[in-house]
Amino acid sequence: MEHTSLLERILRGVALTLVVIFFMFPIVWIFMMSFQTNETILRIPPQLIFEPTLANYTALITGKLMTAAGTLDIAFMRNLWNSVFLSVTSVAVSLLLGVPAAYAFARHKFRGSEDIAFTLLSFRFAPALLVLLPLTLYFQKLGLANTYIGLIWVYQLICLPLILWIVRGYFEDIPADIEYAYRIGGHSWFATFRKIALPLAGPGIAAAGLLAFIFAWNNFVFALVLASADKQPVTVGALAFITSSGIQYGQISAAIVLSITPTLALALYAQRYLVEGLSLGAVKG
Amino acid sequence: MSASALTISGVDKFYGPIDRGVHAVKNLTMEIGKGEIVALLGSSGCGKTSTLRMIAGFEEVSRGTIAVAGRKVHTLPPVRRNVAMAFEGYSLYPPLTVRENMAFALKAARLPRSEVDAKVASIAKLLEIEDILERYPSSISGGQQQRASLGRALIREADLHLLDEPMGQLEPQLRAVLRGRIKHFIKERGLTAILVTHDQTEANALADRIAVMEGGVLQQFDTPDRLKERPANLFTGTFVGEPPMNVFEAFVGTAAGRINLRLPDGLSLDYDKDAFSAPVRDQLLSRERVVIGIRPYAVRRSKEGVPARVSANQWLGDQTHIAADFAGGSLVLVEHDRTRLDLGAPINVSIDPKNLHVFDQASGMAISHGMELA
Numbered sequence: 227m228e229h230t231s232l233l234e235r236i237l238r239g240v241a242l243t244l245v246v247i248f249f250m251f252p253i254v255w256i257f258m259m260s261f262q263t264n265e266t267i268l269r270i271p272p273q274l275i276f277e278p279t280l281a282n283y284t285a286l287i288t289g290k291l292m293t294a295a296g297t298l299d300i301a302f303m304r305n306l307w308n309s310v311f312l313s314v315t316s317v318a319v320s321l322l323l324g325v326p327a328a329y330a331f332a333r334h335k336f337r338g339s340e341d342i343a344f345t346l347l348s349f350r351f352a353p354a355l356l357v358l359l360p361l362t363l364y365f366q367k368l369g370l371a372n373t374y375i376g377l378i379w380v381y382q383l384i385c386l387p388l389i390l391w392i393v394r395g396y397f398e399d400i401p402a403d404i405e406y407a408y409r410i411g412g413h414s415w416f417a418t419f420r421k422i423a424l425p426l427a428g429p430g431i432a433a434a435g436l437l438a439f440i441f442a443w444n445n446f447v448f449a450l451v452l453a454s455a456d457k458q459p460v461t462v463g464a465l466a467f468i469t470s471s472g473i474q475y476g477q478i479s480a481a482i483v484l485s486i487t488p489t490l491a492l493a494l495y496a497q498r499y500l501v502e503g504l505s506l507g508a509v510k511g
Numbered sequence: 512m513s514a515s516a517l518t519i520s521g522v523d524k525f526y527g528p529i530d531r532g533v534h535a536v537k538n539l540t541m542e543i544g545k546g547e548i549v550a551l552l553g554s555s556g557c558g559k560t561s562t563l564r565m566i567a568g569f570e571e572v573s574r575g576t577i578a579v580a581g582r583k584v585h586t587l588p589p590v591r592r593n594v595a596m597a598f599e600g601y602s603l604y605p606p607l608t609v610r611e612n613m614a615f616a617l618k619a620a621r622l623p624r625s626e627v628d629a630k631v632a633s634i635a636k637l638l639e640i641e642d643i644l645e646r647y648p649s650s651i652s653g654g655q656q657q658r659a660s661l662g663r664a665l666i667r668e669a670d671l672h673l674l675d676e677p678m679g680q681l682e683p684q685l686r687a688v689l690r691g692r693i694k695h696f697i698k699e700r701g702l703t704a705i706l707v708t709h710d711q712t713e714a715n716a717l718a719d720r721i722a723v724m725e726g727g728v729l730q731q732f733d734t735p736d737r738l739k740e741r742p743a744n745l746f747t748g749t750f751v752g753e754p755p756m757n758v759f760e761a762f763v764g765t766a767a768g769r770i771n772l773r774l775p776d777g778l779s780l781d782y783d784k785d786a787f788s789a790p791v792r793d794q795l796l797s798r799e800r801v802v803i804g805i806r807p808y809a810v811r812r813s814k815e816g817v818p819a820r821v822s823a824n825q826w827l828g829d830q831t832h833i834a835a836d837f838a839g840g841s842l843v844l845v846e847h848d849r850t851r852l853d854l855g856a857p858i859n860v861s862i863d864p865k866n867l868h869v870f871d872q873a874s875g876m877a878i879s880h881g882m883e884l885a
C-alpha cells in the first residue's frame with residue numbers, strides 16, 4: 227500500500243463523491259420519479275419530498291395505463307419477457323458459435339485467418355440503419371420478419387463480433403504450452419479445449435457474455451423495424467408511453483427501473499465472478 | 512543400448528516458409544538408444560528447444576523424419592507419440608495445486624487412486640517439493656514451479672522423456688543434489704531421456720552422451736570424455752571444457768630436423784620431429800597454417816619454455832587460474848596449488864605435444880589430438 231497523506235485522501239474522497247453523484251444522479255432521479263404521479267413530477271420547482279405511490283408499477287404489471295383520455299392497454303410485461311428471451315438466446319447462440327471460433331482464431335493461424343476475423347468485427351462498423359432496409363426486404367421474402375428466430379439471427383451482428391474478439395484475446399493470453407502439456411499427456415485436442423482452455427478463459431468468456439447481453443438488451447433499432455408489437459423488447463415498448471394525452475413520466479421511469487434491474491443484477495452477480503477470475507492473472511506469466 | 516529409442520534423420524526446422532523463414536535446426540541426424548540419457552548442449556538460440564518441440568509434436572518438422580521406439584511419429588499428433596515433457600516455461604495448470612498438476616499427468620493412464628498418491632509422494636520426495644504439494648503454482652517460487660513441472664514429466668511412463676532446461680532456476684546446492692537423484696531415478700527405471708541445457712557441468716553430470724549444437728547444426732555427439740579429449744572441431748573444442756581451451760593460429764615450419772609451430776609475436780613452439788606420431792607429423796607437414804588448441808590444464812610452467820607475462824591470477828579455493836599475455840593473445844593455465852604470482856611477472860610455459868589439439872585453419876575441423884589423428 228502506498229503512503230498517502232490525510233489531505234490527499236480527503237481530496238480523493240471528495241473527487242470520487244462528486245463523480246459518483248454526477249453519474250448516479252439521473253438514475254436516482256428516475257428511481258424517485260417512478261414512485262410519483264405525473265403531477266408531482268411536473269411540479270415547478272421540483273421537490274424532493276413526496277408521497278410515494280406504487281401506481282406506476284401496478285399499471286405496468288397489470289398492463290392497464292390510466293391516462294386523462296381513458297384506459298390504455300400496454301404490453302410492458304410482454305416486452306420485458308421479449309427482452310429477456312431475445313438477449314439470453316442471442317448471447318447463448320453467440321457463445322456457442324463465437325467461443326470455438328475465437329479459440330480457432332487464437333490457436334490456428336492460417337492464410338486469411340486475420341482477414342476473416344476482421345471481417346467479422348467489421349459487422350460492428352456498419353451503421354444499423356444502412357443494413358436494415360435490405361435486411362427487412364430479405365427477411366420478408368424468407369418469412370423471417372417478425373419472428374424470434376429472425377431477431378436472434380440479426381442480434382448476432384451485435385453479439386458475435388464482440389464475443390469473438392474479446393474471448394480470442396483471452397485465449398491468446400493462455401500460454402500454448404499449458405495446453406501442450408495437457409495434450410502430450412495423452413489427451414485429445416477437444417479434451418484440451420474443454421478441460422484447459424475453456425476454464426482458463428472462463429472469466430473472459432463471462433465478461434464478453436455480459437457485455438454482449440447488455441448490448442443486446444439495449445438494442446433498439448433492429449427490433450423497432452423487424453418486430454411487431456408482440457415480439458418487441460422493452461426498449462421499443464417504451465414508445466407506448468408517449469400517448470396522445472401526454473408523456474407518462476412516472477410510468478416511463480418505472481419501466482426504466484424494471485428494465486435495468488435484470489442487467490444490473492446480472493452485472494453485480496458477474497462482478498464477483500470476474501474479480502475471482504482476475505486472480506487467475508498468473509496464467510499470463 | 513539395444514533398440515533405438517529415438518531416430519532423427521535429416522530434420523530441418525524453419526519458422527515461416529521453408530527455405531525462407533528462420534532456419535532454426537539444420538539437417539539434424541542422431542540416434543539415441545533405449546535407456547540412454549542424452550544432453551542437448553548449446554548456447555541460447557541454437558535450436559535445442561526447437562528440436563525438443565519437434566520430437567514432442569508441438570512444432571512441425573519442415574523436412575526429415577523422426578521415429579520414437581521404431582515408430583515414425585513426425586506426422587502424428589502429440590497425444591499419439593507417447594513422450595513426456597518438462598517445459599522450459601514450466602506450464603503448470605494455474606487452477607490446480609502442485610499435487611493435482613502431477614496427478615493430472617497420470618489421468619490418461621487410469622491408475623487407481625492409491626497408486627497415483629504413492630507415485631506423487633515418491634516424486635515429491637525425490638524433488639523435495641513435499642511441503643508445497645497443496646499450493647497453487649502462482650503462490651510458489653520459480654524454482655519450485657520448475658521442480659513441479661519436472662515432476663509432472665518424470666511421473667509418467669513414456670518411451671521418451673524430454674526435459675527442457677529442467678534445473679535452470681534451482682540454487683546450485685539443490686541442483687547438485689537433484690542431478691544425482693534424477694540420474695538414479697532415470698537409470699533405475701530404464702527410462703530414456705533427452706535433457707536440454709546450456710550448462711556443461713549439468714550435461715557432464717547427467718548425460719551418457721552429449722550432443723553439442725550451435726547455429727542449428729549438430730557439432731558433435733559423443734560421450735563427455737570424448738568431447739573433451741577428441742573435439743571434432745574448433746567449436747566443440749572451445750565450447751566444452753572449463754576454463755575454455757586456448758587456441759592460437761600457427762605456421763608450420765621445419766628446421767634442422769625439428770618441427771616448429773610459429774605463433775604471432777615471434778614466438779615459436781619447437782618440437783623434435785619424433786615427438787609426433789608419424790601420421791600426425793605427415794598431416795602437420797602437409798599444411799602451412801593450422802590452429803592449435805591447448806587445454807588450460809595441459810599448460811605447464813617450466814624454466815625453458817616460451818615466455819609469457821601474467822595478466823591475471825585467481826585462486827578459486829581449489830585451483831588457480833592464471834591468465835597470461837602470450838603470442839599476441841591470452842593464455843589461461845590452471846594449477847592445483849595456490850600459486851602466488853604478481854601481475855606482470857614473466858613466466859615460461861611449455862606444452863607437451865601429447866596435449867596438442869590441431870585444427871584445420873580454414874574449416875575448423877580437427878586434424879589430430881595428441882598422437883592420434885582425429
Ligand SMILES: Nc1ncnc2c1ncn2[C@@H]1O[C@H](COP(=O)(O)OP(=O)(O)O)[C@@H](O)[C@H]1O
Nearest residue numbers: 526533535553554555556557558559560561562
Ligand atoms: N516460434 C518461433 N518463431 C520464429 N522463430 C523462432 C521461434 N521459436 C524459436 N525461434 C528461433 O529459432 C532459433 C532457435 O530457438 P530455440 O530452439 O528456442 O533455441 P534454444 O532452445 O537453443 O535457446 C532462435 O533463433 C529463435 O529465435
Ligand SMILES: [Mg+2]
Nearest residue numbers: 559560561599
Ligand atoms: Mg530453449
